[in-house]
Amino acid sequence: MIRKLLRVTMMLGLLAVVGGLGRTDVLRADQDDRDGKRPPQTLPSGFESTDKLLRDVDRAERAPLHSAWIVESSRFLNVPHRAFQPDVGDPAFVDLPVNVGIIKGPDGKLTLYDSGWKQLAYIFNWNTSCCWYGIRNQLHAIGLNPDDVVRIVLGHGHWDHAGQLSEFPDAVLYIQKEELKQIDFFLNYPVDFNGGHIRAVNTINPLTGAQVGPPQQACARSPVCGYPPQTVQEILGKVLHGKAKIVDGRHEIASGLVIHPAFRGHTYGSQLLQVNTGRGQLVFGSDTYSSWTGIRDWFVANIQQTDTIQQFLAYEKCYVLTSRQNSFNNCISAHEPTSYTAAYPITSNWWNIPGGNCSRAAELVLAPGETTHVPAHPDRTPPSQCVSVVPPHPITP
Amino acid sequence: MSEARVGPRRWMTPKMQILAVIFLSLVGILTFAVSREVTSTSRPVSTQLSPRPLRAALSTAEEAYMGLLWPIHGDVERSAMRMSLGQILYKTGDLSRSELKTRMEQALATYRVAETRILALEPPTSLRSEHEQYLAAVRLFQESAVEAIKMFKDGREEHLLAAYPKSQEGSDKIMRVGGRFWPNEFPPN
Numbered sequence: 340m341i342r343k344l345l346r347v348t349m350m351l352g353l354l355a356v357v358g359g360l361g362r363t364d365v366l367r368a369d370q371d372d373r374d375g376k377r378p379p380q381t382l383p384s385g386f387e388s389t390d391k392l393l394r395d396v397d398r399a400e401r402a403p404l405h406s407a408w409i410v411e412s413s414r415f416l417n418v419p420h421r422a423f424q425p426d427v428g429d430p431a432f433v434d435l436p437v438n439v440g441i442i443k444g445p446d447g448k449l450t451l452y453d454s455g456w457k458q459l460a461y462i463f464n465w466n467t468s469c470c471w472y473g474i475r476n477q478l479h480a481i482g483l484n485p486d487d488v489v490r491i492v493l494g495h496g497h498w499d500h501a502g503q504l505s506e507f508p509d510a511v512l513y514i515q516k517e518e519l520k521q522i523d524f525f526l527n528y529p530v531d532f533n534g535g536h537i538r539a540v541n542t543i544n545p546l547t548g549a550q551v552g553p554p555q556q557a558c559a560r561s562p563v564c565g566y567p568p569q570t571v572q573e574i575l576g577k578v579l580h581g582k583a584k585i586v587d588g589r590h591e592i593a594s595g596l597v598i599h600p601a602f603r604g605h606t607y608g609s610q611l612l613q614v615n616t617g618r619g620q621l622v623f624g625s626d627t628y629s630s631w632t633g634i635r636d637w638f639v640a641n642i643q644q645t646d647t648i649q650q651f652l653a654y655e656k657c658y659v660l661t662s663r664q665n666s667f668n669n670c671i672s673a674h675e676p677t678s679y680t681a682a683y684p685i686t687s688n689w690w691n692i693p694g695g696n697c698s699r700a701a702e703l704v705l706a707p708g709e710t711t712h713v714p715a716h717p718d719r720t721p722p723s724q725c726v727s728v729v730p731p732h733p734i735t736p
Numbered sequence: 737m738s739e740a741r742v743g744p745r746r747w748m749t750p751k752m753q754i755l756a757v758i759f760l761s762l763v764g765i766l767t768f769a770v771s772r773e774v775t776s777t778s779r780p781v782s783t784q785l786s787p788r789p790l791r792a793a794l795s796t797a798e799e800a801y802m803g804l805l806w807p808i809h810g811d812v813e814r815s816a817m818r819m820s821l822g823q824i825l826y827k828t829g830d831l832s833r834s835e836l837k838t839r840m841e842q843a844l845a846t847y848r849v850a851e852t853r854i855l856a857l858e859p860p861t862s863l864r865s866e867h868e869q870y871l872a873a874v875r876l877f878q879e880s881a882v883e884a885i886k887m888f889k890d891g892r893e894e895h896l897l898a899a900y901p902k903s904q905e906g907s908d909k910i911m912r913v914g915g916r917f918w919p920n921e922f923p924p925n
Contacts, residue, residue, distance in 0.1 A: 415924050435924075467924075497925040516828060523821040526814050565925040567914075568816040569907040575820040576904060578827050579897050585828045626925070643925060 378652060382517070384588030385602035385649075391589075392659040395597055399615040400663075402595030403445035404706040407614060407621055408481065409671065409686065411436040411679070411698040412455025413471040413499070414722075423674070424630055426638045434722065435674040436699070437499050439474060440623045441483065442614050443709065444593065449483060450490040451510070452612050452623040453673065457502025457569070469727035470697040474503050480692045481700045482712045492598060494625020494673065495606040496522070496574065497565040497643075504573040512577040513598060516585045518608025521644070522571070525562035536561055562607070562644050586610075599660075601627040603646040604653035611656060616704040619664025622657040623671040631672035631683050641674060671703070690717030697725040797860040802917045804857055805870065808850050809914060815843040816877060816907060823884070823896055837888045844881040850874050866913045873909035876902045 377386045415435040421428045423435065440452030455474050475485040485507070492513040493501050504512060528538040538561070577583035584590075590598040595615030602608060604627030612623040627650060628634055629641035634654045639647045657670040668684055679689040679699045689701040690713055702713050794802070822839040825831040831839075851874050859867035883899035886892075914921055 418924065498922055499925055516830070519821055519824055520830065522817065523825060526818055526821070563817075565922060566817070567907075567911055567922055568813050568820065569904075569911045571817050571820045572904045572907040575824055576900060578824050579900050585824070641925075 378648070380646065381649070381652070382600075382602055385517070385600040387589055387599060387656065389659050392599070392656060393662075395589075395599075395613060396620055396660055396663060399595045399597065399613060399620060402615045404617050405445070405595060405614050405704075406443040406706045406709045407616060407671075407703040408441045408483075408700055408712065409438045409678070409703065410441065410455075410474070410477045410481065410692065410700045411470060412439050412453075412474065412477075412502075413437050413698070414469050415674075416467050416469055418467075424633060424638055424640045425642070427632075433676040435676055436678045438671070438673050438675075438678060439500075440612070440671060441478070442596070442612075443483070443706070444596070445706065447487060448489045449478075449485075449487045450492060450592070450596065450612075451488055451507075452492050452671075453494050453500040453625055454491050454503045454507075456499050457573075470695075470725075471730055472692065472696045472698040473506070475506050477692055477695060477698065477700070480695055490592065492592070492610070492612050492623075493518075494611070494623065494627065495609045496570060497606065497626065498567050498570050500625055500673065501570050501574070504577060508580070508582070510582065512574065512583040513586055513590070513592065513610075514574065514583065515600060515602075515608030515610050516587045517600070517602055518606060518610075519574070519585065521607035522563055522566050528562075538563060560643060565606075565643065599656055601649070601653035601656065603644060603649040605629065605641060605650070606644045609653070611653065613660050617706060618704045619669055620660045621669050621671055621703065622660050624653065624657065625673045627653045628657065628670055628672045629674045631667075631670060631675040632677065634670045634672070635667050688713060689719070690714060691720055691725065693718065696730065697722065697727040795860065795862070798863055801857060801859050801863055801867075805854070805917065808853050809870075809910065809918075811846050812850050812874060812877065812910060815846040816903065816910075819843045819877075819881065819884070819903065833888070837885070840881055840885050844878060844885065847874055847878040847881060851878065866916060869909050870913050873906040873913070876906035876909070880906065 377383070414437065417432045418435050420431055420433050423433065437455060438453075439455045442450040442452065444450065451474070456471055478485040478488070488507045488510045490513065491504065491507060491510050495501075496514060496518050525538055530538055574583065578585070586598060588600045592598060597613040599611040599613060599622075600609075601611050601624065604611075605625065609625065609627045611625075611627065614621045614623065622628075624634075626641050626643070630638070632638070633640035634657060637651065637654065639645065639650055642650075654670075658667060661667065661669040671685070672678070672683075675683050675686075677683040678686045679701055681687045685703050686701040688703075689699050692698050692700050693714070700712075702711060705711060818839055822831055822836050826833070826836045851871065854867070854871050854874060857867065880899040880903035883902070884896050887895040
């Protein structure tokens with residue numbers, strides 16, 4: 340009898356152990372954020388579970404369809420490939436477009452995702468960029484009315500993506516609070532043991548204590564680099580004029596138009612834009628999605644303030660949001676070198692913008708009733724045969 | 737006639753045939769190598785840029801002046817950004833009124849010191865115009881800060897709006913001068 344009791348007790352104990360193991364907390368991002376089950380170092384406002392993302396797909400699929408295009412604000416030329424994608428080195432040098440998304444809603448109003456370049460002097464002085472053309476002119480040239488732009492969603496605040504805000508005084512700006520807070524934090528970061536390489540608007544020589552200028556400052560990867568005062572001023576202008584929404588994490592702008600956080604996917608406050616279209620959900624990613632082939636092949640790209648795992652988690656968000664249709668083909672990249680070619684299929688319906696200084700446009704998808712904006716006889720002169728001019732700017736050599 | 741027919745046959749000895757094959761193979765390899773080199777994708781074809789004048793070499797005096805202005809520029813930039821971000825974060829409720837006041841007073845002090853330091857510089861004639869522009873920018877930042885600080889005296893936030901155009905103009909100016917002096921300040925991101 341005692342033996343029997345012992346046996347039963349042992350069995351029950353074993354069952355309890357096995358049951359307990361089954362309930363062991365595992366860090367998974369596919370459940371709601373109860374009890375802090377987030378990937379490590381993910382901010383609460385930056386976390387979205389797979390379930391939540393799929394619910395956003397459900398909701399968006401019942402929303403109106405949008406049309407979408409991209410235009411090339413400018414192009415970086417001959418960038419060392421490994422500086423852009425450390426795991427990919429062939430070819431050794433690449434040209435990187437700076438793509439801006441244009442989304443047309445059912446009411447005919449336009450939303451821009453990023454706003455391109457403003458600092459023309461840098462195009463001139465770097466002598467490594469081409470093809471800049473003002474965004475208002477680009478919109479006109481592809482048959483859209485710039486006065487219809489009612490929103491600008493900044494994927495992040497770097498100068499090559501957040502310029503030209505003042506060209507749209509009535510448009511409402513959407514930017515993550517996290518993006519602004521991190522710049523503010525690092526502006527005053529102590530320089531005692533890092534020579535200013537973390538703070539970096541400009542830096543200090545650690546041996547002499549003297550501040551040194553570029554190129555020694557190597558500001559490219561530091562947290563404050565990439566945000567000139569002019570860019571931040573334009574954001575302030577929007578705030579003071581009541582034309583800014585400083586969002587904190589996920590935010591539904593309109594039906595079928597949802598912002599998703601991608602914190603540290605490129606910068607601290609990077610954000611994605613989900614758009615409901617006839618070819619499924621498009622996900623615009625700015626520099627978090629710097630390279631579309633990077634998303635496809637799971638390679639990091641354009642590492643600035645990037646936590647590489649956060650960039651992968653942001654890639655995963657695109658895979659989740661596009662899982663019902665077209666998968667990663669619907670992830671829209673800002674700097675994909677194969678943009679405007681068949682190698683990046685969604686951008687293959689491209690053309691040179693008429694009078695657009697070699698900048699290009701691509702029609703991604705049309706909503707029912709929207710007629711194509713691709714000219715009847717599109718100019719598809721290859722980049723190698725297109726001569727770009729330096730636009731007028733106030734700095735003389 | 738027959739001589740002409742016999743001639744090639746004489747050349748077509750086994751030895752000559754082997755030599756011909758080797759020769760043709762070498763030509764083939766050479767052709768392939770040349771064509772591969774020409775069409776190599778290691779450096780993708782780029783858009784042509786129209787020719788543009790290169791930046792003239794700097795004189796010693798110009799370099800010295802830019803070197804002295806650089807640390808001042810850093811202080812001005814940081815202060816301008818801290819003022820802008822301070823106002824944004826105040827509006828979003830992330831910065832208190834007193835914190836914003838402190839920040840603005842610090843910025844004003846930095847601008848005043850920057851003005852004094854710039855006035856102490858002796859720009860070469862070739863950079864006189866940029867020197868004046870930069871000085872004007874710093875004064876605009878000062879005026880903007882003075883205007884914004886009024887908010888803490890009468891409580892009216894309209895002062896921030898009134899102060900804004902001056903700080904925006906100041907930012908545009910230092911961006912222009914900075915673009916000429918330190919073209920690599922903001923690399924591609």
